[in-house]
Amino acid sequence: MFVFRTGILGGRVDISVTVNGEPTSHDVEARRLLVHYLREDVGLTGTNIGCDTSSCGACTVHLNGESVKSCTLLAVQADGQDVTTIEGLAPSSDELHPMQEAFRQEHGLQCGYCTPGMVMAAVSLLDENAKPTELEVRQGLEGNLCRCTGYHNIVKAVLAASGQPVKD
Amino acid sequence: MIPAAFDYHRATSAEDAIAQLAEHGDEAKLMAGGHSLVPMMKLRLAVPTVVVDIGRVTELSYIREDGEQIAIGALTTHHMLENSDLLADQCPLLGAVAKVVGDPQVRHRGTLGGTLAHSDPASDLPAAVLALGGTLVAQGPNGTREIAASSFFTGYFESELADDEMLTEIRVPKCPNAGWNYQKFNRRAQDWAIVGVAAVVGDGITGVGLVNMGSVPVLATPVIDALADGASAADAASVAANETEAPADLNASPDYRRHLARVLTERALVASGVA
Ligand code: FES
Ligand code: FES
Numbered sequence: 001m002f003v004f005r006t007g008i009l010g011g012r013v014d015i016s017v018t019v020n021g022e023p024t025s026h027d028v029e030a031r032r033l034l035v036h037y038l039r040e041d042v043g044l045t046g047t048n049i050g051c052d053t054s055s056c057g058a059c060t061v062h063l064n065g066e067s068v069k070s071c072t073l074l075a076v077q078a079d080g081q082d083v084t085t086i087e088g089l090a091p092s093s094d095e096l097h098p099m100q101e102a103f104r105q106e107h108g109l110q111c112g113y114c115t116p117g118m119v120m121a122a123v124s125l126l127d128e129n130a131k132p133t134e135l136e137v138r139q140g141l142e143g144n145l146c147r148c149t150g151y152h153n154i155v156k157a158v159l160a161a162s163g164q165p166v167k168d
Numbered sequence: 169m170i171p172a173a174f175d176y177h178r179a180t181s182a183e184d185a186i187a188q189l190a191e192h193g194d195e196a197k198l199m200a201g202g203h204s205l206v207p208m209m210k211l212r213l214a215v216p217t218v219v220v221d222i223g224r225v226t227e228l229s230y231i232r233e234d235g236e237q238i239a240i241g242a243l244t245t246h247h248m249l250e251n252s253d254l255l256a257d258q259c260p261l262l263g264a265v266a267k268v269v270g271d272p273q274v275r276h277r278g279t280l281g282g283t284l285a286h287s288d289p290a291s292d293l294p295a296a297v298l299a300l301g302g303t304l305v306a307q308g309p310n311g312t313r314e315i316a317a318s319s320f321f322t323g324y325f326e327s328e329l330a331d332d333e334m335l336t337e338i339r340v341p342k343c344p345n346a347g348w349n350y351q352k353f354n355r356r357a358q359d360w361a362i363v364g365v366a367a368v369v370g371d372g373i374t375g376v377g378l379v380n381m382g383s384v385p386v387l388a389t390p391v392i393d394a395l396a397d398g399a400s401a402a403d404a405a406s407v408a409a410n411e412t413e414a415p416a417d418l419n420a421s422p423d424y425r426r427h428l429a430r431v432l433t434e435r436a437l438v439a440s441g442v443a
Contacts, residue, residue: 011175030176030219031209052169054207055358057273066247066276072206073277076176077223121273142357143271 015079019044020088028075035059037075038085046086046116050145057144060117060124061085067124069143086116089123099123099161106166108157110148118144122158131162171209178221182307182336185222189332190309192218198334199223200243200282203274228281228336231255237303237339238262242281246270246293249280259340261348261368265296268350271358281335284320287327287384289415290360292352294321294385295377297338299366305337312336321384346370347441351432352379355419362419363428365408367436369395376436381412381429391433401442405434 016025019042026041038044038061047070050058054072061070062084089097096104099119109115118141125132125140132140137158138151146154156166179185189196197216199205200223208214222228228241231252238259240249249255249266256263269275269283269292283293284304294317297304302317306329320328329335352364364379365388374395376388390407409426416422 011173013176029173031171031173033170033210052210054203054274057271060273063276067273068276069273072203074176074202074206076178077202077221125272139357140272143273 013076013079015076017042017075017078017080018082020084030074030076032075033071034061034073034075034078034083035070037078038070038083041075044085044087048113048116050113050117055145056114056117057121057141058114058117060120060144062120062124065124065127067121067143084120086120089119097123099126099157102157102161103154106153106157106160108149108154114144114146114148118146118154122154122161125158126162131164132158134159169210171206172212172215174209174216175218176221177218179225181225182222182228182334185220185225185334186307186309186332188218188220189334192220194331196220198285200279200285201245201277203270203278204282204286204288222334233258233342234339237341240280240338240340242285242335242337243279244281246275246278246280246283247272250275258342258344259300261296261300261350261366262293262340264348265292265350265366268292268352274358280338284338285327285329285335287321287323287325289321289324289382289384289386290380291385292350292361292364292366292379295364295379296350296366297340298377298385298387299368299375300340300343301373301375302341303339304335305339306330306333307336308333318387324383341371341373343368343371343373346373347439349436349439351436351439353428353432363414363425363432365429365432365436367433367440369437369440369442376408376433378408378412378429378433381409381414381425383413383415386412388433391437395437395442401434401437404442405430405437408433 011030048058050056054069059071160166196218228243230241246266246269297317304315348368350366352361361379366377368375376391378386390410391404394404408429414422414425
C-alpha cells in the first residue's frame with residue numbers, strides 16, 4: 001500500500017528508488033524534484049542543474065532506461081523505479097562507458113557542464129536507434145544545450161560510439 | 169524553483185483517480201507525465217493542494233484498432249505515438265506530429281491525454297486531433313461520455329472536462345489514403361510553434377487545425393468550407409486567419425501570425441495533395 005501523510009508543510013512520502021542498481025530510500029516532501037533527490041538525498045552530484053525549466057537537458061538521467069529531465073520529474077514519480085545517472089554508466093572505476101570514451105576521444109566537451117546530460121541523452125538515443133545518421137544525432141540531442149562546443153564534436157562522439165566512421 | 173507543497177495520491181485506476189477528484193474538487197489536479205504540470209507548479213502558475221498521479225494507470229496506455237477508428241489510451245506517450253506502426257499505416261499525421269513535440273526526453277514522459285486535457289493553444293497534438301475530427305472519451309463518477317474534439321477546447325487552458333472527469337481515450341479515424349501534413353514554424357529546436365498547421369485531406373476527411381492562433385487550438389472552419397466548395401490550396405489558405413484571434417508575444421505580432429497561418433496552410437494543403 002502506498003503511504004502518504006498530510007502535514008502542515010504538505011504531504012511527505014516514503015520513497016524507494018533503485019539508483020545505479022543500488023536501493024535508496026528516503027522520506028521526502030511530495031514536491032521534492034528528482035534531481036534534488038539524486039543530488040542532495042542520495043548524494044550523487046554528477047547530474048547537473050542548468051536551466052531548471054526543462055530546456056537545457058543538463059539534468060538528463062534514465063528512468064527505466066529512457067532519457068528524462070530530472071528537473072521536471074517529482075522524486076515520487078520515480079518511486080519503485082530504476083534510475084541511472086552518469087555515475088552509473090561506467091562498468092568499473094578504471095573503465096569508461098563507450099559513450100564516455102567517445103566523448104573523450106572526439107573532444108566532445110569543453111567546460112563539461114552539459115556533458116553528464118549530453119552523455120545520458122546520447123546513450124538513450126543509441127538504445128533506440130543503434131546506427132543514427134548525423135542528422136538523426138543532431139535531432140536526437142535537440143533537448144540538450146551546450147554553450148561551448150558548437151555541437152560538432154559531440155555529434156562526432158555519438159557517431160563514433162555507434163561504431164560508425166567519423167569524418168573530420 | 170520548487171513547487172508549492174501539496175498532498176500526493178497515486179491512483180491505481182481511473183475509478184480511483186475520479187474518486188479522488190470527487191473528494192477534493194478543484195483543489196486537485198491530475199498528473200499524467202507531469203511535463204506540463206510540473207513546470208507550471210515550479211513557476212507557481214499552478215498551485216494544486218492535491219496531486220493525483222495517474223502515471224501508473226498503465227491500462228490506459230495503448231494504441232489499437234477499433235473498427236474504422238484507432239483508439240488510443242489517454243496515457244499513451246508521445247514516444248509511443250511516434251513509434252507506432254499502426255499509426256504510421258492508418259493515421260500517419262498523429263505519429264508525425266508527436267515526433268516534433270518538445271524533445272526526446274519530453275516525449276518519453278508526455279502523454280496524448282495530458283496534452284489534450286492541458287488545452288494549451290500552443291501545443292502541437294491538439295491541432296492534429298482537431299484536424300482529424302477525433303473523439304475524446306471522458307470518464308466521470310457516472311460513467312463515460314464522448315466529446316467531439318471540435319467542442320472540447322473551451323478557453324485558455326480550459327476544456328470541456330468537468331472537475332471530476334478524466335480523459336481516458338482518444339479516437340481518431342483510420343485514413344490510410346488521405347494526404348496529410350504538419351507545418352511547425354519555430355526559430356529554435358524544441359520550441360513551441362509560433363504558428364503550426366495540421367492538415368488531412370482525403371478518405372472522407374477534410375480537416376485543418378491551427379496551433380497558437382487564439383486562446384484555444386483552432387479548427388480552421390473557413391479553410392475547410394472553402395475546400396468543400398472546391399477552392400484551390402492558395403484560395404483556401406487565403407482565409408486561414410479569418411475568425412482567429414492571433415495572440416501577440418515576444419516571438420510574433422498578431423499580423424505576423426496571420427501571415428504565417430496563411431503561408432503555412434497553403435504549404436500544408438499542397439503537401440496534402442490539394443491542387
Ligand atoms: S536543468 Fe533540467 S532541463 Fe535544464
Ligand atoms: S561543454 Fe560547456 S556547456 Fe557543453
